[in-house]
Amino acid sequence: MDASSGNSAFNNSVAPLEGFDKDMLSSTLSQTQALLEHFNISDIEKILNMSSRTVSVMTQCYCSGTLREILLSYKSVHGYFSLVVCVFGTLANVLNVAVLTRKEMASAPINRLLTALAIADMLVMLEYVPYACYAYLVLPGEINMPYNWAVFVLFHCHFTQVLHTISIGLTLVLAVWRYIAIRFPQRSHILCSDRRCNVAIGIGYILPLIVCIPSYFTFKIQATVVFENDEMIVLHHVGLSRMAKEDDELLYYVNFWIYGIIIKLLPCVVLTVISCWLIKALYKANRRKQALKGYTNCNSASLLPSEKRAVSKSDRRTDRTTKMLVAVLLLFLITEFPQGILSLLSVILGRCFFRTCYYLFGEIMDILALLNGAINFILYCSMSRQFRTTFALLFKPRMLAKWSTPASQTDVQTTYV
Template sequence: MALVVSNNTKLRKLIAYISASFHNDTYNLTETQKQLLENYLNRLTERIGGDNFPETIHTDVDCGAGLEDVAEIYAKNYHPYFATAVCLFGIVANLCNIAVLTRKDMISTPINRILTALAVADALVMVEYIPYTYYYYVVLAKKMDFPYSGAVYILFHTHFTQVLHTTSVCLNLTLAIWRYLALGYPERIHTLCSDSRCTLSIVLSYFLPVVLCIPTYVTLTIATREITENQTLFILYHTDLHDMFKTDNTLLKINFWIYAVLLKLLPCGILTVIISWLIRAFFKAKKRRLKLQSYNDIDNKNKTTKTKRRADRTTKMLVAVLLLFLLTEFPQGIFAFLIGIKGKDLFLECYQLYGEIMDILALINGAINFILYCSMSRRFRTMFGQLFKIRVLGLLTPPPPPSDIHTTCV
C-alpha cells in the first residue's frame, strides 16, 4: 500500500497556476482584486501545509506525462467509490474464503491454512480502508480542519495497512516455498511441511512485518502548522516526512532502498524464481505421467491420474495467485527503488500522485482470490456449494413434522 503524506503537491501546483494566470492582463483585474485573490490563495496554501506559492513552478521530476493526468483524474473522480466497492466485495469474498477453508475437510491441509491466514490479512486491510476512504475523501475534503485526531488516524492507517500488506507478502512467499517443497521433495513432505512448521510460518508471517516495517515508522511523523485568521490562531495537524529525512536526502534514499529491496524486490525475485520452477515442474511431471501410464494397470492408472490431476489443479491455482500478486508488487518495488536513487522529490511529486493507483491494485489483488479459487479448484467449489446450500436450505425449508423425524432415523 502507498505511504500517505498530507502535503498535497498537486493542489499546491494548481493554486500556483491559478495565481500566475490571474496576474495576466486577460482577466482585467484591478490591483486590489489581484491582492485579495492572492491573499485568499495564500491562506488556502497554508491550510494544506505548504509555503506561499511561486508564480511559476520549476521541477525536474518527470512523473509520466499522460499517465500523470490519468492518475489525477482517477484519484479525484473515481477512487473513493471504486475502492469502497472493491473493499465491500473483498470483505465478503474473504469471509467466504475463511468459511470454506476452515471446514474440517479443508483446514487439515497446510496450504489451506496458509490461504486462510492470507484471507484474514486481506480482509483486515479492507475493513480498515473503508473508514479511511470516508474520512480522507469526504470528511477531510469538506471541513479542511486537520485535527490532531485525524492526523493520528492517517498515521495509524499508513502503518496498519503497510504491516498487513507486508504480512501478505510473507504469506505469499510462504505459500510458494511450501508448494516448492511439496513438489520438489515428495519423500520428505511430512517432515518439511509438518503442521507445526506450518503454524510457525503463519505466526512469523504476522510477527516479522511489525519489525520489518520499522523504517516506515521513523519516516513519517505528525507535523503542525499555525495559521491566523480573523485574529484567531489555528493549529493544523498533518502527517509529513520526519525532519531528519527532509534535511538529509541520503538518509531518505537509504530508507527507501531498504524498503524497496527487503520488502518488495527481494520477495518478488524469490517468487519469480519459484513460480518459474513450479511451471517447469508442472510440465515435467505431466510428461513423466504420460510415459508411465502405459506401464500401469487400469486401476492404478485411474487412481494415480485422479491424484495427480488434483495436484496439478492446486499448482495451477497457486501459480495464478502468485502471478497476480507479482503484478501488483513489482511496480511498487520499482517505484521505491527509484526513490532510493532520486530522493524525496520523486517521493513527494510522483509517489503520492500514483498512491491511489497502487492502493486499488493492492485491494483488487486481495479481493480476487475468491474468484480464482472458485474457477480453478473443484474441491473449493464443492465445499462452497455444500456450505452455503445447507445454510440457505436451512433458512428456507421448514422443519419436518415429528412423524417424519421418527421414520427417517433408523
C-alpha cells in the same frame, strides 16, 4: 509516503507540510478550499512547501503531460472504486476463512497458510474503508485538518504497512511450500509438517513488526498554524520526525531502502524465480503425460479400475494445486513489482521524483493492492474443486442437500486444493 505505508501509497494525507511560504499562505488561504476540491493533501504539500516558481519547475521533472492528467482524473473516482473493492474483498475473505477452516480443509497445512493470508488481507480492507470515506469523500470538501484525523492517518500508515508486509511474507511462504512439495515429494510431509506450518505463520505475523521498526520513528504528528482574516487555523498532519531529518535524513532513506528492497523487490525476485520453476514443472509434467499416454493406454489392462482412478486423481490434484498457486503468485507480482520499482526510483532519483511522480501513482498502487487481496476468492472458486465442493456444502440450503451426489462428499475427503 508509500515508503511508510504497507498497502502501497497511502500518502495523500501524510505529506509533511512544514516549511510553508508564510506570505503565500496568508494571502492565498482562501484559495486552499478550491485546491482541496482538485488535489489531495500530497498535492497541496507540493504547492505550499515551496515557491510557486519552484513548483512549476518540479512538476515537470517526471510524470508530466497526459500521464499526469490520467492519474489525477483517477483520483476523483478512487474513493468510490476502492470502497466497492474493499466491501467485496472483505466479504470474499470472510468466505475464504469460513471454507478453509472447515475440518476437511484445515487438515492441509497449505490451506492454513491461505487462511492466515485471507485474514491479513481482510484486516487491511476493513481498515481502509474509514480511511477512504474520510480522505476521499469528506476531507476534500473541508479546510480543517483535525488532530484526530492525523492520529488515524499515523495509525493507518503503520497498520497497513505491517499487515501488507504480512501478506507478502505469507505469499512467499506459500511459494516456497509448493516448491518443496514438487521438488521433494517424498519428504514434503516431513519438511512441510503441521508444526512447521504453525511456526511459519507465527513468524509471518511477527517478523513484519520488526522489519517495519524504522518507519515507526520516521513519522510523527505535526501542526502548522496559518492565519486568515486574523483567525488562527491549525492544520494537523503527519510529517517527518526530528530523528528522520538528522544526518541528511538518513533514517528517512533507510526506511525507503527497507521498504523498496527488503519488503517489495526481494520477495518479488524470489517469487519470480519460484513461479518460473513451477510453470516449468507444470509444462514438463504435461509433456510427460502426453508422452506416456500411449504407453498407459497399452498397459491399462493390467491395472485395476481403482488403481487407474487413484493415479489419475493424484496427478490432477497436484496440477490443480500448482496452477492455482501460480495464479496467486502471478497476481501478487503484477501488483507488487511496480510498487517496489517506484520506491527504488524515489531513492535513486530523489525528492523530485518522489513528489512529482510517486505521489501520482498512490491511488493506482492502492487499488492494485486491494484488488490483489480481493480476487483470491475468485481464483480459489475457479481453480480448486475441493474449495467449490466445500463451499457448496457449507452454504447450500439444507433442503437441497439430499440432491448432492455421494461422489461430491467423497471428493472433499480425497481432493486437496
